[in-house]
Amino acid sequence: MSYDVTAVRALFPSLADGTAYFDGPGGSQVPTAVAAAVAGTLTAGLANRGSVTAAEQRADAVVSMCRRAMADLLGADRRGIVFGRSMTQLTFDVSRTLAQGWGPGDEVVVTRLDHDANIRPWVIAAERAGATVRWLGFDPVTAELDDVTPLLNDRTRLVAVTAASNLFGTRPDVPAITAAAHAVGALTYVDAVHLVPHAAVDKATLGADFLACSPYKFLGPHCGVLAADPALLETLHPDKLLPSTEAVPERFELGTLPYELMAGTTAAVDVLTGLGMDAIEAHEDFLLARLLDGLARIEGVTVHGSPARRTPTVLLSVAGREHADVHRSLAARKINAPAASFYALEASRHAGLGDGGALRVGLAPYTNDEEIDRLLAALTEIAAGS
Numbered sequence: 001m002s003y004d005v006t007a008v009r010a011l012f013p014s015l016a017d018g019t020a021y022f023d024g025p026g027g028s029q030v031p032t033a034v035a036a037a038v039a040g041t042l043t044a045g046l047a048n049r050g051s052v053t054a055a056e057q058r059a060d061a062v063v064s065m066c067r068r069a070m071a072d073l074l075g076a077d078r079r080g081i082v083f084g085r086s087m088t089q090l091t092f093d094v095s096r097t098l099a100q101g102w103g104p105g106d107e108v109v110v111t112r113l114d115h116d117a118n119i120r121p122w123v124i125a126a127e128r129a130g131a132t133v134r135w136l137g138f139d140p141v142t143a144e145l146d147d148v149t150p151l152l153n154d155r156t157r158l159v160a161v162t163a164a165s166n167l168f169g170t171r172p173d174v175p176a177i178t179a180a181a182h183a184v185g186a187l188t189y190v191d192a193v194h195l196v197p198h199a200a201v202d203k204a205t206l207g208a209d210f211l212a213c214s215p216y217k218f219l220g221p222h223c224g225v226l227a228a229d230p231a232l233l234e235t236l237h238p239d240k241l242l243p244s245t246e247a248v249p250e251r252f253e254l255g256t257l258p259y260e261l262m263a264g265t266t267a268a269v270d271v272l273t274g275l276g277m278d279a280i281e282a283h284e285d286f287l288l289a290r291l292l293d294g295l296a297r298i299e300g301v302t303v304h305g306s307p308a309r310r311t312p313t314v315l316l317s318v319a320g321r322e323h324a325d326v327h328r329s330l331a332a333r334k335i336n337a338p339a340a341s342f343y344a345l346e347a348s349r350h351a352g353l354g355d356g357g358a359l360r361v362g363l364a365p366y367t368n369d370e371e372i373d374r375l376l377a378a379l380t381e382i383a384a385g386s
Helices: 005-009 013-017 032-043 054-074 087-101 120-129 174-183 230-234 259-275 277-296 323-332 345-350 369-383
Strands: 081-084 107-111 132-136 156-162 187-191 210-213 224-228 301-304 313-318 358-362
Touching: 032 259, 054 081, 054 224, 054 259, 081 087, 087 120, 087 156, 087 187, 087 210, 087 224, 107 120, 120 132, 156 174, 174 187, 224 230, 259 277, 277 301, 277 313, 277 369, 313 369, 323 358, 323 369
Parallel strands: 107 132, 107 156, 156 187, 187 210
Antiparallel strands: 081 224, 210 224, 301 313, 313 358
């Protein structure tokens, strides 16, 4: 059965004005069903979770459904689904908690390919604990990660790695990395923010002790989700208020949960899985091949990184043009493709792009052939000085 991108696009009201959104890696467009779930939850009558009033029961049901939906999406246990303000906030919370057991002589591994949200929390936590940070590099040309094995030993406490680079699209061999980490007794923290929108994700297959993602990157509202085994969460004791529950996963969720965002997240999972992750990946891979082939034909355009496995994400430069100028020129043509390092600061610097990065083009389930053609035509004009 073919992928009906026209039917998919009809789910997204923001597409009606003709703008081509290639900025999905920073946050996708939102289907009507997600907005309706958010609004419907806010107006249905809510209270703190409980079992007495209808409003209490409604709030409790929203939380339960969201945990179940995210567990299904990530191949995780719903009892280990933690909801938070963002992936960044959740990672800082986990890093502070884990670092309570670290000290001098302990080591933490981070990669230069990652978004800073999966680097800085670990660097800060390690430094405060007196632990050592080991850096895993990558090939600046291909954007492929180096071998992690030489960095691992019996002092390694945690390995933090991305499941997909938000800058180059690189999809490292995460199962091999986590297996190597587990072999020396280390925990693994996998940033799946940029992978979940594009491919089926299974926590066990990846070998992630902690798996983090962001619903607003896969058609949902602005929030973050962490998945871990409940038994592992039981061993951790984050800072919390005295009256708040010790139950897992609630002990990691500070304050009243945003029920409307959780309802929106459930709706987003329903839309995403309804389209079929294999179908989405095939659609995006086809368009990515067209895009890369077209870019290779434009004189003056350079694509940065050539990973063997990647998400539909392309970082590029146009000779003689500032990245910000290209961004503005495309925007004038109703094509949204921003330019920056996108918080992948270490990756941008390591690839020789400095703090400014380059222009990023990201494909999404709603991207179609006509938009690829428009982008390629616009870049051809810009590269020629038009």
